[in-house]
Amino acid sequence: MKVLILGADGYLGWPTCMYFSQRNHEVIGVDNYFRRQAGMELDCESLIPTPNLNRRAKIWQELTGKKIDIQIGDVTHYPFLLSLMRQYTPDVVIHYAEQPSAPYSMIDHEKAVFTVQNNLISTLNIAYAIKAVNLDCHLIKIGTMGEYGTPDIDIEEGWLEIEHKGRKDRFLFPRQASSLYHTTKIQDTDLLWFYVRTWGLRVTDLMQGPVYGIKTEESELDENLLTIFNYDEVFGTVLNRFIVQAIAGYPLTVFGKGEQIRGFINIKDTMQCVYLAAANPAASGELRIFNQVTETFSINQLADKVKNTGLTLGYNVEIAHIENPRVEKEKHYYNPTYTGLLEIGLEPHYLTEEVLIDLFNIVSNYQNAINVDTIFRGVKWN
Numbered sequence: 001m002k003v004l005i006l007g008a009d010g011y012l013g014w015p016t017c018m019y020f021s022q023r024n025h026e027v028i029g030v031d032n033y034f035r036r037q038a039g040m041e042l043d044c045e046s047l048i049p050t051p052n053l054n055r056r057a058k059i060w061q062e063l064t065g066k067k068i069d070i071q072i073g074d075v076t077h078y079p080f081l082l083s084l085m086r087q088y089t090p091d092v093v094i095h096y097a098e099q100p101s102a103p104y105s106m107i108d109h110e111k112a113v114f115t116v117q118n119n120l121i122s123t124l125n126i127a128y129a130i131k132a133v134n135l136d137c138h139l140i141k142i143g144t145m146g147e148y149g150t151p152d153i154d155i156e157e158g159w160l161e162i163e164h165k166g167r168k169d170r171f172l173f174p175r176q177a178s179s180l181y182h183t184t185k186i187q188d189t190d191l192l193w194f195y196v197r198t199w200g201l202r203v204t205d206l207m208q209g210p211v212y213g214i215k216t217e218e219s220e221l222d223e224n225l226l227t228i229f230n231y232d233e234v235f236g237t238v239l240n241r242f243i244v245q246a247i248a249g250y251p252l253t254v255f256g257k258g259e260q261i262r263g264f265i266n267i268k269d270t271m272q273c274v275y276l277a278a279a280n281p282a283a284s285g286e287l288r289i290f291n292q293v294t295e296t297f298s299i300n301q302l303a304d305k306v307k308n309t310g311l312t313l314g315y316n317v318e319i320a321h322i323e324n325p326r327v328e329k330e331k332h333y334y335n336p337t338y339t340g341l342l343e344i345g346l347e348p349h350y351l352t353e354e355v356l357i358d359l360f361n362i363v364s365n366y367q368n369a370i371n372v373d374t375i376f377r378g379v380k381w382n
């Protein structure tokens with residue numbers, strides 16, 4: 001496969017480039033370095049220093065003999081994207097080139113506009129560029145479980161059959177997000193569903209839960225191949241944050257009651273899922289949706305796990321319940337279905353004690369670089 005990976009410098013983007021390249025696919029990684037710039041602007045850069053994409057691709061080639069092409073540019077600029085599509089005519093486009101943070105989207109008006117503009121225009125441009133160059137190209141987009149929110153009914157994989165006044169039809173599962181970022185992901189799905197129906201695009205939308213972890217098989221080769229790792233309030237996801245907090249002696253920041261439940265996934269399984277989706281493409285004119293999580297936990301359960309592992313390793317870990325800066329349900333029913341990816345071959349890595357110890361060990365190598373000021377800044381939803 002020839003795979004165009006948009007957002008190649010991000011937490012998932014670079015490991016995905018290596019994952020496909022390792023399996024002998026032709027990979028082109030594209031990024032505009034938004035995350036690096038936002039990290040500098042908000043003083044919340046990656047805990048692990050990561051060389052730029054061109055340098056990482058060079059290191060990868062020296063170690064494996066495999067080439068990853070790097071292109072720096074912004075996919076919201078249509079001529080740039082179209083020329084890439086024409087140059088490479090990929091079989092698969094993986095779209096990670098979105099502003100991925102809920103808190104970032106809630107900071108102020110300027111960042112709200114950026115989030116809407118970046119996430120919707122990038123998705124729209126990709127749909128147009130695929131139609132212009134090769135309608136058969138499979139688009140894999142990372143959606144989010146947050147599109148569904150926390151409804152009081154079971155969450156299906158993307159679709160729901162509804163019977164109304166004696167008639168039945170199949171619709172996208174009702175969506176109600178709890179941040180502007182999550183709302184743009186709903187709008188993305190709607191854009192793609194429209195072009196699937198209208199132009200016959202082939203699309204897989206992966207509704208992913210919060211990801212945790214650092215290493216993937218490929219980054220074991222060299223420290224310089226590790227992905228970016230954020231633990232700050234804006235770009236860090238909750239479990240990664242808790243590990244860093246435990247090591248820094250910062251009480252774990254459980255928001256509100258901590259009974260919020262989410263579906264989680266190890267970064268190694270994200271790689272598998274995206275790969276399985278590419279290897280088993282959606283049909284033309286199909287919007288295929290998978291729920292990309294492997295297990296569910298409440299935030300309290302995660303905090304307890306981190307605390308227990310931390311104590312075993314000799315860290316003095318405390319848990320703090322702080323006033324929730326977000327507007328979200330803190331106690332709710334949560335029962336998502338997530339069997340589709342298992343059916344096409346996913347072999348999950350669950351959150352075991354061993355996985356937690358491994359995370360503690362990697363993060364402890366960078367303990368001196370932890371900036372506790374970035375852990376909590378209190379971006380409020382209202």
Ligand SMILES: O=c1ccn([C@@H]2O[C@H](COP(=O)(O)OP(=O)(O)O[C@H]3O[C@H](CS(=O)(=O)O)[C@@H](O)[C@H](O)[C@H]3O)[C@@H](O)[C@H]2O)c(=O)[nH]1
Pocket residue numbers: 100101102103143144145146147182208209210211235236237238239241253254255256258260262263299326328
């Ligand atoms: O210090 C913290 C940070 C978070 N939380 C809670 O943990 C849950 C998850 O928060 P998160 O920051 O790990 O995840 P979220 O903001 O939802 O966004 C992340 O996870 C999403 C999947 S999901 O949450 O929508 O399923 C992805 O789409 C996003 O790109 C990724 O940044 C929330 O209830 C939040 O209130 C805490 O209690 N304490």
